[in-house]
Amino acid sequence: MGNCATKVLDVKENNQLVLNGNEVECKLNAIDDSVKIIPIFGETRLGKSYIMNVLNYKLENRKEFSLCGFESKKGFKSVTRGLWAISSTSGHSSSSSFLLCDTEGAFEVGKSNDFSAKLLALSAILSSCLILNIAKRISANELNFFNAFLSHANFENSNKFNELIFLVRDWPNSDEFEYGLIGGNKYLESLDDDLLKKISCRFAKTQCFLLPYIGHEQEINKKYSQYYKVENEDVQIEIGEFVRNEFDQCCNMFVEDVILKVGKSYDSKLVKERLKNAIEIINNNENILVFDLQKATDEVLLLQNQNMNMSEEIQHLHHELNSKDAKIENLKGQLIDVKKKRQEEKNFFEEKIKSMTEERQKQISTLKNYFEELLIKANNIANNNVRRKWVEKIISDVRKLNNGNEDLENLCRKYEEKLENHKNSADFWSTIGDFIRDFAREALEILDRILD
Numbered sequence: 001m002g003n004c005a006t007k008v009l010d011v012k013e014n015n016q017l018v019l020n021g022n023e024v025e026c027k028l029n030a031i032d033d034s035v036k037i038i039p040i041f042g043e044t045r046l047g048k049s050y051i052m053n054v055l056n057y058k059l060e061n062r063k064e065f066s067l068c069g070f071e072s073k074k075g076f077k078s079v080t081r082g083l084w085a086i087s088s089t090s091g092h093s094s095s096s097s098f099l100l101c102d103t104e105g106a107f108e109v110g111k112s113n114d115f116s117a118k119l120l121a122l123s124a125i126l127s128s129c130l131i132l133n134i135a136k137r138i139s140a141n142e143l144n145f146f147n148a149f150l151s152h153a154n155f156e157n158s159n160k161f162n163e164l165i166f167l168v169r170d171w172p173n174s175d176e177f178e179y180g181l182i183g184g185n186k187y188l189e190s191l192d193d194d195l196l197k198k199i200s201c202r203f204a205k206t207q208c209f210l211l212p213y214i215g216h217e218q219e220i221n222k223k224y225s226q227y228y229k230v231e232n233e234d235v236q237i238e239i240g241e242f243v244r245n246e247f248d249q250c251c252n253m254f255v256e257d258v259i260l261k262v263g264k265s266y267d268s269k270l271v272k273e274r275l276k277n278a279i280e281i282i283n284n285n286e287n288i289l290v291f292d293l294q295k296a297t298d299e300v301l302l303l304q305n306q307n308m309n310m311s312e313e314i315q316h317l318h319h320e321l322n323s324k325d326a327k328i329e330n331l332k333g334q335l336i337d338v339k340k341k342r343q344e345e346k347n348f349f350e351e352k353i354k355s356m357t358e359e360r361q362k363q364i365s366t367l368k369n370y371f372e373e374l375l376i377k378a379n380n381i382a383n384n385n386v387r388r389k390w391v392e393k394i395i396s397d398v399r400k401l402n403n404g405n406e407d408l409e410n411l412c413r414k415y416e417e418k419l420e421n422h423k424n425s426a427d428f429w430s431t432i433g434d435f436i437r438d439f440a441r442e443a444l445e446i447l448d449r450i451l452d
Contacts, residue, residue, distance in 0.1 A: 005070045005084040008101065009122075009279065015115040017122065017279045024085075025272050031087055034265035035097045039123040042133030043142075044078045044105025046169065051133065051211075051251075052086075052102050058255040059088045059098060070102045078105045083119065090260065097268070098259070101126075106145075113145070118282050120146070125278045128264040129163035130203075136170050138188075138208070143195045162264045164203040167254075171210040179250050181257045184208035209254055214247040273307055364447050368440075370397070384429045391419055391436060398443050407446045415439045 010018045038055075040048045049072035056069050069086045071079050081104050088098045103123060106116035123130055134142055168184065177183040177190075188196070188208040200206035266274065399412045418435070422428035428435070 005086050005102070008083045008085045008275065010082045011104070011115065015118060016283050017118060019272075019276055019279050021272065021276070024275065031097050031099075031268040033097065033268065035087070035099050035268045035271060036128040036262050036265045037099045037101065037126050037271070038129055038131065038259060038262065039083075039101035039103060039127050040131040040133050040167075041103050041120050041123045042106060043135070044108040046105070046133055046135050047072075048105065048133050049080055049102050051167070051169070052100050054251050055255060055259060056086055056088050056100055058251055059090055059100075059259065061090070069100075078108050080104050083122070096260070096265070099271070116145075117148070121282050122278055124161050125282075126274060127162055128266070129165060129258070129262040130161070132164065132166050134166055134168050136172060137168065138166055138191065138196070140195070143193065143199065147195055147199055160204045161202060163205040163262060164200070164207070165258055166206075166208040168208060168210050170213040172213070174210070174212065177210060179210050179212050179246070180253050181207060181209050184210045207258065209258060211250050211254070212247050267308070270307055360447075364444065367398070367447070368444065387429060387432050388419070388423060391415075391432065394436060394439065395419075398439075405446065407449075408443065411439070411442055411446060 006024065007020050008024055009020060012018050040052055042048055049070040053069050053072060070084055073079055080102055083101055083103050085099050085101045088100055090096050090098065101123070103119045106119070107113075132142070132146070166184070166188065168187070171177075171179060174183070177187040185208055187210060188206070395412050395415055398408065415435075
Protein backbone atom coordinates (compact mmCIF):
# COMPACT_ATOMS: atom_id res chain seq x y z
CA MET A 1 0.00 0.00 0.00
CA GLY A 2 3.05 2.23 0.33
CA ASN A 3 2.22 5.92 0.92
CA CYS A 4 -1.08 5.67 -0.98
CA ALA A 5 -4.18 4.80 1.04
CA THR A 6 -6.29 1.93 -0.25
CA LYS A 7 -10.01 1.60 0.37
CA VAL A 8 -10.36 -1.63 2.32
CA LEU A 9 -14.14 -1.64 2.64
CA ASP A 10 -17.14 0.36 1.55
CA VAL A 11 -20.62 0.81 2.99
CA LYS A 12 -23.68 -0.13 0.94
CA GLU A 13 -27.41 0.04 1.59
CA ASN A 14 -28.67 -0.90 5.07
CA ASN A 15 -25.17 -0.17 6.43
CA GLN A 16 -23.76 -3.42 4.97
CA LEU A 17 -19.96 -3.52 4.96
CA VAL A 18 -18.42 -4.68 1.64
CA LEU A 19 -14.78 -5.80 1.35
CA ASN A 20 -12.65 -4.45 -1.50
CA GLY A 21 -11.01 -7.89 -1.77
CA ASN A 22 -8.85 -7.75 -4.90
CA GLU A 23 -7.20 -4.46 -4.01
CA VAL A 24 -6.57 -5.54 -0.42
CA GLU A 25 -4.99 -8.84 -1.52
CA CYS A 26 -2.77 -7.10 -4.07
CA LYS A 27 -1.50 -4.62 -1.51
CA LEU A 28 -1.07 -7.15 1.32
CA ASN A 29 1.14 -9.31 -0.92
CA ALA A 30 3.78 -6.59 -0.62
CA ILE A 31 4.11 -7.42 3.10
CA ASP A 32 6.43 -10.42 3.46
CA ASP A 33 5.80 -11.48 7.04
CA SER A 34 3.58 -10.53 9.96
CA VAL A 35 1.76 -7.21 10.31
CA LYS A 36 0.39 -5.19 13.25
CA ILE A 37 -3.03 -3.66 12.58
CA ILE A 38 -3.62 -0.17 14.07
CA PRO A 39 -7.13 1.25 13.39
CA ILE A 40 -8.41 4.58 14.71
CA PHE A 41 -12.03 5.25 15.66
CA GLY A 42 -13.80 8.36 16.88
CA GLU A 43 -16.20 11.18 16.30
CA THR A 44 -16.26 12.82 12.87
CA ARG A 45 -14.12 15.92 12.15
CA LEU A 46 -11.67 15.39 15.04
CA GLY A 47 -8.57 14.94 12.88
CA LYS A 48 -8.30 11.13 12.72
CA SER A 49 -6.94 11.13 9.14
CA TYR A 50 -4.44 13.87 9.98
CA ILE A 51 -3.04 12.10 13.04
CA MET A 52 -2.75 8.79 11.12
CA ASN A 53 -0.74 10.58 8.42
CA VAL A 54 1.52 11.96 11.16
CA LEU A 55 1.97 8.44 12.62
CA ASN A 56 2.78 7.06 9.16
CA TYR A 57 5.42 9.78 8.67
CA LYS A 58 6.87 9.17 12.15
CA LEU A 59 6.85 5.39 11.82
CA GLU A 60 8.77 5.40 8.55
CA ASN A 61 11.19 7.91 10.10
CA ARG A 62 11.36 9.89 6.86
CA LYS A 63 13.86 12.77 6.69
CA GLU A 64 11.69 15.07 4.61
CA PHE A 65 8.43 16.14 6.25
CA SER A 66 5.30 15.30 4.31
CA LEU A 67 1.79 14.34 5.33
CA CYS A 68 0.39 12.18 2.59
CA GLY A 69 -1.71 9.05 2.37
CA PHE A 70 -5.14 9.51 3.93
CA GLU A 71 -7.19 12.36 2.52
CA SER A 72 -7.51 15.13 5.08
CA LYS A 73 -8.85 18.69 4.84
CA LYS A 74 -10.49 21.44 6.86
CA GLY A 75 -14.25 21.86 7.03
CA PHE A 76 -17.31 20.50 8.78
CA LYS A 77 -18.07 17.70 6.25
CA SER A 78 -16.57 14.25 6.77
CA VAL A 79 -13.98 13.24 4.15
CA THR A 80 -13.29 9.57 4.91
CA ARG A 81 -15.92 7.06 3.79
CA GLY A 82 -15.71 3.41 4.81
CA LEU A 83 -12.33 2.13 5.95
CA TRP A 84 -8.97 2.97 4.35
CA ALA A 85 -5.50 1.54 5.04
CA ILE A 86 -1.82 2.27 4.51
CA SER A 87 1.03 -0.19 5.09
CA SER A 88 3.98 1.30 6.91
CA THR A 89 7.36 -0.32 7.57
CA SER A 90 9.12 0.97 10.65
CA GLY A 91 12.28 2.95 9.98
CA HIS A 92 13.31 2.57 13.62
CA SER A 93 15.37 -0.23 15.21
CA SER A 94 12.25 -2.40 14.94
CA SER A 95 11.61 -3.47 11.34
CA SER A 96 7.96 -4.40 11.98
CA SER A 97 5.26 -3.84 9.38
CA PHE A 98 2.11 -1.93 10.32
CA LEU A 99 -1.32 -1.58 8.72
CA LEU A 100 -2.67 1.85 9.70
CA CYS A 101 -6.47 2.02 9.26
CA ASP A 102 -8.56 5.19 9.08
CA THR A 103 -12.31 4.83 9.68
CA GLU A 104 -15.28 6.96 8.72
CA GLY A 105 -16.21 9.38 11.51
CA ALA A 106 -18.85 8.33 14.02
CA PHE A 107 -21.97 10.25 15.11
CA GLU A 108 -22.26 12.12 11.81
CA VAL A 109 -25.60 13.76 11.10
CA GLY A 110 -27.68 11.47 8.88
CA LYS A 111 -25.77 8.33 9.91
CA SER A 112 -27.20 5.72 12.26
CA ASN A 113 -25.47 4.61 15.41
CA ASP A 114 -25.69 1.06 14.09
CA PHE A 115 -23.32 1.98 11.26
CA SER A 116 -20.81 3.54 13.70
CA ALA A 117 -21.09 0.49 15.93
CA LYS A 118 -20.27 -1.81 13.00
CA LEU A 119 -17.10 0.15 12.23
CA LEU A 120 -16.10 0.08 15.89
CA ALA A 121 -16.83 -3.64 16.13
CA LEU A 122 -14.74 -4.37 13.05
CA SER A 123 -11.90 -2.20 14.38
CA ALA A 124 -11.97 -3.97 17.77
CA ILE A 125 -12.00 -7.47 16.24
CA LEU A 126 -9.16 -6.82 13.79
CA SER A 127 -6.87 -4.56 15.78
CA SER A 128 -3.51 -5.24 17.35
CA CYS A 129 -4.09 -1.91 19.08
CA LEU A 130 -7.27 0.17 18.74
CA ILE A 131 -6.86 3.95 18.96
CA LEU A 132 -9.95 5.71 20.36
CA ASN A 133 -9.63 9.33 19.18
CA ILE A 134 -11.17 11.76 21.72
CA ALA A 135 -11.16 15.57 21.98
CA LYS A 136 -9.93 17.28 25.18
CA ARG A 137 -11.23 14.78 27.74
CA ILE A 138 -12.80 11.33 28.15
CA SER A 139 -16.52 11.93 28.54
CA ALA A 140 -19.49 9.78 29.44
CA ASN A 141 -20.81 10.01 25.85
CA GLU A 142 -17.88 8.10 24.37
CA LEU A 143 -17.85 5.57 27.21
CA ASN A 144 -21.59 4.92 27.00
CA PHE A 145 -21.47 4.32 23.26
CA PHE A 146 -18.33 2.24 23.48
CA ASN A 147 -19.82 0.10 26.23
CA ALA A 148 -23.25 -0.27 24.58
CA PHE A 149 -22.36 -3.11 22.24
CA LEU A 150 -19.72 -4.61 24.58
CA SER A 151 -22.01 -4.95 27.61
CA HIS A 152 -23.68 -8.11 26.28
CA ALA A 153 -20.42 -9.91 25.53
CA ASN A 154 -19.54 -12.79 27.83
CA PHE A 155 -15.86 -12.46 28.65
CA GLU A 156 -15.64 -15.28 31.16
CA ASN A 157 -13.35 -18.09 29.93
CA SER A 158 -12.86 -16.31 26.57
CA ASN A 159 -10.16 -14.27 24.91
CA LYS A 160 -9.98 -10.51 25.43
CA PHE A 161 -9.45 -7.96 22.70
CA ASN A 162 -5.84 -6.93 22.25
CA GLU A 163 -4.89 -3.34 23.20
CA LEU A 164 -6.87 -0.10 23.60
CA ILE A 165 -5.34 3.39 23.71
CA PHE A 166 -7.40 6.49 24.48
CA LEU A 167 -5.76 9.26 22.43
CA VAL A 168 -6.92 12.52 24.04
CA ARG A 169 -6.33 15.35 21.56
CA ASP A 170 -5.84 19.06 22.44
CA TRP A 171 -5.30 18.24 26.12
CA PRO A 172 -5.83 21.53 28.01
CA ASN A 173 -4.50 20.66 31.50
CA SER A 174 -0.83 19.82 31.08
CA ASP A 175 -0.06 21.52 34.41
CA GLU A 176 -2.15 18.83 36.17
CA PHE A 177 -1.36 15.80 33.98
CA GLU A 178 1.66 16.04 31.70
CA TYR A 179 1.53 15.26 27.99
CA GLY A 180 2.34 11.72 26.92
CA LEU A 181 1.74 8.21 28.21
CA ILE A 182 2.69 8.71 31.86
CA GLY A 183 0.37 11.69 32.31
CA GLY A 184 -2.33 9.94 30.29
CA ASN A 185 -2.31 6.81 32.44
CA LYS A 186 -2.42 8.94 35.61
CA TYR A 187 -5.41 10.79 34.15
CA LEU A 188 -7.08 7.44 33.37
CA GLU A 189 -6.58 6.24 36.96
CA SER A 190 -7.92 9.51 38.36
CA LEU A 191 -11.28 9.05 36.60
CA ASP A 192 -12.17 6.05 38.80
CA ASP A 193 -15.22 5.37 36.63
CA ASP A 194 -17.02 2.01 36.81
CA LEU A 195 -17.97 2.16 33.13
CA LEU A 196 -14.37 2.85 32.16
CA LYS A 197 -13.26 -0.10 34.30
CA LYS A 198 -15.80 -2.38 32.57
CA ILE A 199 -14.46 -1.33 29.16
CA SER A 200 -10.83 -1.70 30.25
CA CYS A 201 -11.34 -5.25 31.52
CA ARG A 202 -12.43 -6.28 28.02
CA PHE A 203 -8.98 -5.52 26.62
CA ALA A 204 -5.65 -7.19 27.35
CA LYS A 205 -4.13 -3.73 27.89
CA THR A 206 -5.72 -0.27 28.25
CA GLN A 207 -3.74 3.00 28.23
CA CYS A 208 -4.22 6.72 27.69
CA PHE A 209 -2.03 9.25 25.86
CA LEU A 210 -2.41 13.02 26.19
CA LEU A 211 -1.58 15.00 23.07
CA PRO A 212 -1.13 18.82 23.04
CA TYR A 213 -3.06 21.25 20.91
CA ILE A 214 -1.96 22.35 17.45
CA GLY A 215 -3.95 25.04 15.63
CA HIS A 216 -4.00 28.45 13.90
CA GLU A 217 -1.55 31.20 14.82
CA GLN A 218 -4.20 33.46 16.38
CA GLU A 219 -5.59 30.60 18.49
CA ILE A 220 -2.12 29.71 19.74
CA ASN A 221 -1.34 33.36 20.55
CA LYS A 222 -4.63 33.72 22.41
CA LYS A 223 -3.95 30.62 24.45
CA TYR A 224 -0.38 31.54 25.44
CA SER A 225 -0.60 35.36 25.66
CA GLN A 226 -1.57 35.20 29.33
CA TYR A 227 1.79 33.58 30.05
CA TYR A 228 4.04 35.61 27.80
CA LYS A 229 2.23 38.99 27.88
CA VAL A 230 3.61 39.97 24.45
CA GLU A 231 2.00 41.51 21.41
CA ASN A 232 5.07 41.52 19.16
CA GLU A 233 4.21 39.58 16.00
CA ASP A 234 7.66 37.91 15.69
CA VAL A 235 7.48 36.70 19.27
CA GLN A 236 3.96 35.40 18.68
CA ILE A 237 5.23 33.36 15.70
CA GLU A 238 7.98 31.93 17.90
CA ILE A 239 5.33 30.91 20.43
CA GLY A 240 3.43 29.15 17.62
CA GLU A 241 6.57 27.27 16.58
CA PHE A 242 7.13 26.25 20.21
CA VAL A 243 3.64 24.79 20.42
CA ARG A 244 4.05 22.87 17.14
CA ASN A 245 7.43 21.51 18.24
CA GLU A 246 5.80 20.32 21.45
CA PHE A 247 3.12 18.55 19.41
CA ASP A 248 5.78 17.00 17.18
CA GLN A 249 7.76 15.69 20.16
CA CYS A 250 4.63 14.16 21.67
CA CYS A 251 3.86 12.41 18.36
CA ASN A 252 7.39 10.93 18.48
CA MET A 253 6.67 9.73 22.02
CA PHE A 254 3.35 8.20 20.90
CA VAL A 255 5.10 6.19 18.18
CA GLU A 256 7.98 5.08 20.44
CA ASP A 257 6.02 4.43 23.65
CA VAL A 258 2.80 3.01 22.16
CA ILE A 259 2.86 1.97 18.48
CA LEU A 260 6.31 0.35 18.37
CA LYS A 261 5.54 -1.55 21.59
CA VAL A 262 2.31 -3.12 20.31
CA GLY A 263 2.66 -6.86 20.85
CA LYS A 264 0.05 -8.66 18.74
CA SER A 265 0.80 -9.29 15.06
CA TYR A 266 -0.98 -11.25 12.33
CA ASP A 267 0.18 -13.32 9.36
CA SER A 268 -0.14 -10.89 6.45
CA LYS A 269 -1.37 -13.69 4.17
CA LEU A 270 -4.37 -14.29 6.48
CA VAL A 271 -5.44 -10.66 6.98
CA LYS A 272 -7.78 -10.70 3.99
CA GLU A 273 -9.55 -13.83 5.27
CA ARG A 274 -9.70 -12.29 8.75
CA LEU A 275 -11.33 -9.15 7.29
CA LYS A 276 -13.74 -11.20 5.20
CA ASN A 277 -14.81 -13.40 8.13
CA ALA A 278 -15.24 -10.44 10.49
CA ILE A 279 -17.36 -8.48 7.97
CA GLU A 280 -19.56 -11.53 7.33
CA ILE A 281 -20.15 -12.04 11.05
CA ILE A 282 -20.90 -8.34 11.65
CA ASN A 283 -23.23 -8.01 8.64
CA ASN A 284 -25.23 -11.05 9.77
CA ASN A 285 -26.13 -9.36 13.05
CA GLU A 286 -29.14 -7.06 12.51
CA ASN A 287 -28.51 -5.02 15.65
CA ILE A 288 -24.80 -4.92 16.41
CA LEU A 289 -25.43 -2.79 19.50
CA VAL A 290 -26.64 -5.90 21.32
CA PHE A 291 -24.77 -8.78 19.69
CA ASP A 292 -22.03 -10.75 21.44
CA LEU A 293 -18.91 -9.06 20.07
CA GLN A 294 -16.51 -11.32 21.95
CA LYS A 295 -18.24 -14.36 20.48
CA ALA A 296 -17.76 -12.81 17.05
CA THR A 297 -14.10 -12.28 17.84
CA ASP A 298 -13.77 -15.89 18.95
CA GLU A 299 -15.41 -17.01 15.69
CA VAL A 300 -12.93 -14.95 13.67
CA LEU A 301 -10.02 -16.38 15.70
CA LEU A 302 -11.40 -19.90 15.22
CA LEU A 303 -11.65 -19.40 11.45
CA GLN A 304 -8.14 -17.96 11.41
CA ASN A 305 -6.79 -20.92 13.41
CA GLN A 306 -8.55 -23.31 11.03
CA ASN A 307 -6.88 -21.56 8.09
CA MET A 308 -3.50 -21.73 9.85
CA ASN A 309 -4.02 -25.44 10.64
CA MET A 310 -4.91 -26.10 7.01
CA SER A 311 -1.78 -24.22 5.92
CA GLU A 312 0.34 -26.30 8.29
CA GLU A 313 -1.35 -29.49 7.04
CA ILE A 314 -0.69 -28.51 3.42
CA GLN A 315 2.95 -27.74 4.26
CA HIS A 316 3.23 -31.14 5.99
CA LEU A 317 1.75 -32.89 2.94
CA HIS A 318 4.13 -30.97 0.67
CA HIS A 319 7.01 -32.07 2.89
CA GLU A 320 5.87 -35.71 2.75
CA LEU A 321 5.40 -35.50 -1.01
CA ASN A 322 8.88 -34.02 -1.46
CA SER A 323 10.29 -36.77 0.79
CA LYS A 324 8.55 -39.46 -1.26
CA ASP A 325 9.71 -37.85 -4.50
CA ALA A 326 13.27 -37.92 -3.15
CA LYS A 327 12.89 -41.61 -2.26
CA ILE A 328 11.50 -42.38 -5.72
CA GLU A 329 14.40 -40.53 -7.34
CA ASN A 330 16.81 -42.47 -5.13
CA LEU A 331 15.19 -45.79 -6.10
CA LYS A 332 15.31 -44.79 -9.76
CA GLY A 333 19.03 -44.13 -9.39
CA GLN A 334 19.55 -47.49 -7.69
CA LEU A 335 17.54 -49.26 -10.43
CA ILE A 336 19.64 -47.60 -13.12
CA ASP A 337 22.80 -48.73 -11.29
CA VAL A 338 21.51 -52.32 -11.03
CA LYS A 339 20.53 -52.37 -14.72
CA LYS A 340 23.92 -50.99 -15.64
CA LYS A 341 25.69 -53.59 -13.51
CA ARG A 342 23.61 -56.43 -14.96
CA GLN A 343 24.28 -55.24 -18.48
CA GLU A 344 28.00 -55.15 -17.71
CA GLU A 345 27.81 -58.72 -16.30
CA LYS A 346 25.81 -59.86 -19.32
CA ASN A 347 28.36 -58.32 -21.69
CA PHE A 348 31.18 -59.94 -19.71
CA PHE A 349 29.63 -63.44 -19.84
CA GLU A 350 28.67 -63.11 -23.50
CA GLU A 351 32.24 -62.13 -24.26
CA LYS A 352 33.47 -65.00 -22.11
CA ILE A 353 31.18 -67.50 -23.84
CA LYS A 354 32.19 -66.16 -27.23
CA SER A 355 35.84 -66.48 -26.32
CA MET A 356 35.34 -70.02 -24.93
CA THR A 357 33.35 -71.06 -28.02
CA GLU A 358 36.05 -69.78 -30.34
CA GLU A 359 38.66 -71.56 -28.25
CA ARG A 360 36.64 -74.81 -28.31
CA GLN A 361 36.13 -74.59 -32.05
CA LYS A 362 39.83 -74.08 -32.41
CA GLN A 363 40.48 -77.16 -30.23
CA ILE A 364 38.04 -79.32 -32.26
CA SER A 365 39.58 -78.19 -35.52
CA THR A 366 43.00 -79.02 -34.13
CA LEU A 367 41.66 -82.37 -32.87
CA LYS A 368 40.29 -83.23 -36.31
CA ASN A 369 43.68 -82.59 -37.88
CA TYR A 370 45.26 -84.51 -35.04
CA PHE A 371 43.01 -87.54 -35.67
CA GLU A 372 43.80 -87.51 -39.38
CA GLU A 373 47.53 -87.44 -38.67
CA LEU A 374 47.16 -90.31 -36.14
CA LEU A 375 45.24 -92.44 -38.61
CA ILE A 376 48.05 -92.10 -41.09
CA LYS A 377 50.69 -92.85 -38.49
CA ALA A 378 48.73 -95.76 -36.92
CA ASN A 379 48.48 -97.52 -40.30
CA ASN A 380 52.23 -97.16 -40.81
CA ILE A 381 53.19 -98.55 -37.38
CA ALA A 382 53.83 -102.30 -37.38
CA ASN A 383 54.52 -102.83 -33.64
CA ASN A 384 51.30 -103.50 -31.69
CA ASN A 385 52.69 -102.11 -28.41
CA VAL A 386 53.49 -98.81 -30.09
CA ARG A 387 50.07 -98.80 -31.68
CA ARG A 388 48.47 -99.39 -28.27
CA LYS A 389 50.36 -96.40 -26.81
CA TRP A 390 49.16 -94.25 -29.69
CA VAL A 391 45.53 -95.29 -29.09
CA GLU A 392 45.83 -94.69 -25.31
CA LYS A 393 47.27 -91.21 -26.03
CA ILE A 394 44.36 -90.44 -28.35
CA ILE A 395 41.81 -91.40 -25.67
CA SER A 396 43.73 -89.43 -23.04
CA ASP A 397 43.83 -86.32 -25.25
CA VAL A 398 40.08 -86.52 -25.87
CA ARG A 399 39.42 -86.94 -22.12
CA LYS A 400 41.26 -83.65 -21.52
CA LEU A 401 38.54 -81.95 -23.61
CA ASN A 402 35.84 -83.51 -21.43
CA ASN A 403 35.06 -80.50 -19.17
CA GLY A 404 32.57 -82.67 -17.23
CA ASN A 405 30.62 -83.89 -20.27
CA GLU A 406 29.16 -87.29 -19.40
CA ASP A 407 28.78 -88.52 -23.02
CA LEU A 408 32.42 -87.82 -23.81
CA GLU A 409 33.54 -89.55 -20.60
CA ASN A 410 31.42 -92.62 -21.37
CA LEU A 411 32.87 -92.75 -24.89
CA CYS A 412 36.43 -92.73 -23.53
CA ARG A 413 35.60 -95.56 -21.09
CA LYS A 414 33.88 -97.57 -23.83
CA TYR A 415 36.92 -97.48 -26.08
CA GLU A 416 39.31 -98.11 -23.16
CA GLU A 417 37.37 -101.31 -22.32
CA LYS A 418 37.38 -102.31 -25.99
CA LEU A 419 41.11 -101.75 -26.16
CA GLU A 420 41.64 -103.77 -22.95
CA ASN A 421 39.45 -106.68 -24.18
CA HIS A 422 41.15 -106.99 -27.57
CA LYS A 423 44.75 -106.10 -26.78
CA ASN A 424 45.93 -109.68 -27.44
CA SER A 425 43.84 -110.19 -30.57
CA ALA A 426 45.83 -110.17 -33.84
CA ASP A 427 42.69 -109.41 -35.82
CA PHE A 428 42.02 -106.34 -33.65
CA TRP A 429 45.41 -104.85 -34.34
CA SER A 430 45.08 -105.50 -38.02
CA THR A 431 42.02 -103.23 -38.00
CA ILE A 432 43.33 -100.62 -35.52
CA GLY A 433 42.78 -97.91 -38.14
CA ASP A 434 39.02 -98.63 -38.07
CA PHE A 435 39.08 -98.49 -34.24
CA ILE A 436 40.74 -95.08 -34.24
CA ARG A 437 38.47 -93.82 -37.02
CA ASP A 438 35.28 -94.93 -35.19
CA PHE A 439 36.46 -93.35 -31.94
CA ALA A 440 37.36 -90.09 -33.70
CA ARG A 441 34.00 -89.98 -35.49
CA GLU A 442 31.96 -90.48 -32.29
CA ALA A 443 34.11 -88.04 -30.30
CA LEU A 444 33.69 -85.34 -32.95
CA GLU A 445 29.91 -85.89 -33.02
CA ILE A 446 29.73 -85.38 -29.23
CA LEU A 447 31.93 -82.27 -29.44
CA ASP A 448 29.72 -80.84 -32.20
CA ARG A 449 26.63 -81.36 -29.97
CA ILE A 450 28.39 -79.59 -27.10
CA LEU A 451 29.12 -76.58 -29.30
CA ASP A 452 25.51 -76.45 -30.55
